[in-house]
Amino acid sequence: MEKKSLRKAFGEFLIEIGERDPRVVALAADLAKSTYTEMFKEKFPDRHFEFGIQEQNMMGVAAGLASTGKIPFASTFAVFAAGRAYDQVRLSIAYARFNVKIVATHAGLATGEDGASHQMTEDMALMGAIPGMVVLTASDYYSAKAVLRAAYEYDGPVYVRLIRPSAPVIYDSSLKFEIGDIIEIKKGKDVAIASCGFTVHESLKAAEILERKGVSVGVYDFLTVKPLKTDHLQMFKKYRALVTVEDHVKWGGLGSNLVAALGEAGINLSTRIIAVNDVFGRSGSPEELYRYYGLDAFSIVAKVEEILG
Amino acid sequence: MSTNCDFEKLREIAHDVRVDIIKMIYYAGSGHPGGSLSLVEIMVYLYWCVLKHDPDNPDWEERDRFVLSKGHAAPVLYSVLARRGYFPHEDLWSLRKINSHLQGHPARTETPGVEASTGSLGQGFSVALGMALGLKLDKKDSRVYVALGDGEIDEGQVWEAAMSAAHYKADNLTAILDFNTLQIDGEIFEVMNSSPIDEKFKAFGWATKTINGHNLEEIRDAFEWAKSVKGKPQLIIAHTIKGKGISFMENKVEWHGKAPNGEQFKEAMQELGVEIPDESI
Numbered sequence: 132m133e134k135k136s137l138r139k140a141f142g143e144f145l146i147e148i149g150e151r152d153p154r155v156v157a158l159a160a161d162l163a164k165s166t167y168t169e170m171f172k173e174k175f176p177d178r179h180f181e182f183g184i185q186e187q188n189m190m191g192v193a194a195g196l197a198s199t200g201k202i203p204f205a206s207t208f209a210v211f212a213a214g215r216a217y218d219q220v221r222l223s224i225a226y227a228r229f230n231v232k233i234v235a236t237h238a239g240l241a242t243g244e245d246g247a248s249h250q251m252t253e254d255m256a257l258m259g260a261i262p263g264m265v266v267l268t269a270s271d272y273y274s275a276k277a278v279l280r281a282a283y284e285y286d287g288p289v290y291v292r293l294i295r296p297s298a299p300v301i302y303d304s305s306l307k308f309e310i311g312d313i314i315e316i317k318k319g320k321d322v323a324i325a326s327c328g329f330t331v332h333e334s335l336k337a338a339e340i341l342e343r344k345g346v347s348v349g350v351y352d353f354l355t356v357k358p359l360k361t362d363h364l365q366m367f368k369k370y371r372a373l374v375t376v377e378d379h380v381k382w383g384g385l386g387s388n389l390v391a392a393l394g395e396a397g398i399n400l401s402t403r404i405i406a407v408n409d410v411f412g413r414s415g416s417p418e419e420l421y422r423y424y425g426l427d428a429f430s431i432v433a434k435v436e437e438i439l440g
Numbered sequence: 441m442s443t444n445c446d447f448e449k450l451r452e453i454a455h456d457v458r459v460d461i462i463k464m465i466y467y468a469g470s471g472h473p474g475g476s477l478s479l480v481e482i483m484v485y486l487y488w489c490v491l492k493h494d495p496d497n498p499d500w501e502e503r504d505r506f507v508l509s510k511g512h513a514a515p516v517l518y519s520v521l522a523r524r525g526y527f528p529h530e531d532l533w534s535l536r537k538i539n540s541h542l543q544g545h546p547a548r549t550e551t552p553g554v555e556a557s558t559g560s561l562g563q564g565f566s567v568a569l570g571m572a573l574g575l576k577l578d579k580k581d582s583r584v585y586v587a588l589g590d591g592e593i594d595e596g597q598v599w600e601a602a603m604s605a606a607h608y609k610a611d612n613l614t615a616i617l618d619f620n621t622l623q624i625d626g627e628i629f630e631v632m633n634s635s636p637i638d639e640k641f642k643a644f645g646w647a648t649k650t651i652n653g654h655n656l657e658e659i660r661d662a663f664e665w666a667k668s669v670k671g672k673p674q675l676i677i678a679h680t681i682k683g684k685g686i687s688f689m690e691n692k693v694e695w696h697g698k699a700p701n702g703e704q705f706k707e708a709m710q711e712l713g714v715e716i717p718d719e720s721i
Contacts (some may be wrong), residue, residue: 140596156577177577180608188566195570198505198555199578203570217561219597222565227548324703 132299135272138236139151141293142167144279145204149175155283156196158182158205160189166206166236177204186211190219190233197229202283208242209235209292225261225288232282233258237295239328239378240412240420250412256307256383258290259357263291265310266357267313268401270331271301277308287312292356294329296417301331301352314381319349322435323367326376327353327385329417330426332377347437356385359392367393372401372438376431378421381406405431445489447656453482453523458577458685459712460519460532466705468536471544475589476516476622478653478680485659486519486585495525498552504582505571507556509564510589510618511545512697517554518542526553562595564588565615569605572613572673583612583667591623594632599644605673606645613665613673615646618653619680622693641675653678686711 149155149171156178163169163181172179180196182189188208193203204214212235213220224231235254242250259266262313267282267289269275275293282289289310301316306316316331317338327333331352338348349370355363367373373393375386393402409426421427475610481718482510487493508517515535522529527541541550543662553572558564568586575582603665605613613692617637625631629646634640638648647669651658659678666674683689686708700708702721710714 154573180573182600182604185561185600185604187597188569189602191563191566191597191601192570192573192604194556195567195572196574198567198571199574200501201574201577219563219566222557222560223563351576 134297134299136297137269137272137275137293138167138295140272140275141206141234141279142170142237144276145171146174146387148283148347150180152202154200154202156180156201156203158193158203158314158404160184160186160207160211162207166234168206168420186216187219190216191223191366193231194223194227194229197231202230202232204232204234206234207234209238209251209254210249213251213257213290217257218295220258221261225264227285228263230286230288232289232291234279234291234293236293238292240407240424240426241294241296241417243295243417243420244414246414247411252378252380252407252412254292255356255379255385258386260385263287264357266292267310268292268327268354268356270328270352271298273300273302273304273306274308274354275353277306281308281310283407292328296329298329299332308354310361311355311358313347313363314352314354315366316352317348317350318371320344320347321371322439323351323370323373324376324431324435325351325373325385326352327356328378330376330378332419333426333428333431336428337435340428340432341435346439348435355386356388357382359388361396362395363394364396364398367400368398370400374403374431374438375390376405376426378426379406381408401438403434405434450484450488450656453488454480455712457480457484457516457523459709459714461515462686462700462705462708462712464518464532464535465699467533469699470536470698471515471687472512472697473515473686474622474682475510475618475620476513477684477686477689478682479513479516479587479618480684481616481654481656482616482659482678483516483585485656485663487524489660490663491585492582495553498526500581500629502582505555505568505569505584505585507558507564507568507586508546509557509558509568509586510561510592513587514544514546517546518551521551521553527551535603543552559593561589561716562597564681565598565601569601569610571611572605572610573608575612576610577580583614585614585616587616587618588622590617590619590628591631593617593634593637602644609671610673611669611671614663614676615673616676616678618680619677620680622682622691622696624693624696639675646675647672648675648677650677650679653680654684658659
């Protein structure tokens with residue numbers, strides 16, 4: 132299957148939108164090459180701000196730029212965007228409700244060989260906990276473009292979670308996305324698998340295996356992790372069980388938030404959460420790490436079989 | 441802009457702002473008098489004689505901007521904003537109370553005229569720099585002013601902002617350091633030796649000027665100097681007295697963050713020459 136880079140999607144998107152809207156500016160913290168904002172820099176040097184290794188300052192400056200009517204896209208690795216600069220994102224951006232887009236690349240164990248220091252598995256919990264912050268994810272090149280467009284069109288702070296590796300293409304350029312949307316990639320009858328980001332691909336593989344075993348599985352891509360809207364959750368009513376899968380810690384991620392939201396929406400079904408279970412990551416390839424931490428297709432299959440009894 | 445820069449008039453306003461600060465904090469039962477009182481003359485001069493702004497249109501695109509990075513000095517900011525007409529003066533007595541738009545620390549979404557949400561130190565400096573860069577990008581001649589505490593400069597973010605402001609030659613950015621020499625745990629150089637401040641900022645690429653932050657002539661000259669500097673951001677190091685104007689609060693670290701009791705309130709008001717009927721205490 133064709134693989135394409137989500138980060139490159141971000142770089143291309145910035146140029147597309149930057150050409151049409153002079154309010155769009157980009158901010159980098161010595162990772163312009165890795166986050167692909169360098170493409171924007173070459174095209175619009177005056178509208179690209181490099182901060183060296185100053186993530187905290189970069190987030191504050193993004194808030195100030197928004198104050199003058201700009202639409203800043205501040206980009207760095209997830210561990211620095213959500214972790215290092217948490218307080219700046221919280222107070223300078225979100226509490227002040229400045230229209231800043233935080234685009235975090237290198238989220239989760241999928242970052243791979245750099246190890247736990249660079250594998251941000253807590254960012255959805257941290258960013259999701261901030262009042263008013265929208266949290267979006269992407270599983271492939273086209274969904275990255277779609278969520279970035281929605282982030283741009285929305286007036287308010289947004290956290291966009293991207294991954295380092297290139298990913299198999301699931302969608303095409305016709306994908307329509309609005310904040311709140313959850314994409315049904317595959318319809319099913321028995322079990323729903325809810326996932327986001329890179330683990331969507333493991334979920335699709337698991338669904339294929341399960342179908343061969345006679346289990347009808349629906350696969351859902353949570354491009355929106357926050358807000359989870361009650362209306363959008365009704366489609367899970369028809370299932371007997373739901374398994375969530377994410378490259379993120381169990382507490383405060385997609386699974387725990389979705390299970391809580393289903394409960395509040397009065398949708399009762401058996402649930403299991405597959406996530407990083409209260410441990411830090413370690414060095415290895417994304418594939419090895421997903422096996423090691425139980426986020427791979429076979430672990431998902433086992434969990435689905437367990438829940439179906 | 442310069443509606444009335446007569447120093448006699450400004451001194452009267454500064455006196456009234458001090459009365460506001462003490463009353464607000466007394467009625468709130470908490471707050472930060474010391475670092476609010478030390479900034480009074482600077483804030484009055486800024487809001488009456490320096491800033492290009494329109495209280496009837498707080499979002500006016502051509503405005504100059506002021507950011508209170510030392511957000512705990514919110515009372516002095518609220519007093520000058522009310523006195524310039526951003527909101528009714530009587531709102532001041534609701535400081536820190538439920539349903540008030542006057543939060544314990546400045547909140548952009550709550551209070552007209554507040555440009556940034558601050559209170560976690562160091563952050564307002566970066567926000568102010570972002571404003572300065574945005575204004576430059578739009579080729580506007582508006583300027584940005586930011587007030588920093590002398591304890592605040594312990595924060596690493598302050599030095600990130602200082603380094604990048606000089607890197608981007610943000611000469612439309614003026615920082616005012618409220619150099620009152622006290623932070624919560626004591627004398628600033630004993631708590632954390634940030635000395636020499638002047639040389640550090642110079643080494644980071646800033647133009648600096650040291651003044652007496654209670655002297656209106658020196659404040660005026662410093663702001664005029666700041667506007668004349670090209671190619672560099674400017675730092676005005678303003679020597680001030682924490683608790684200035686209330687004898688028992690002056691240079692006393694204990695008055696960083698507490699409200700006066702009834703007796704102390706009466707004494708402070710007496711010193712400011714304001715009659716307060718006993719029943720209102």
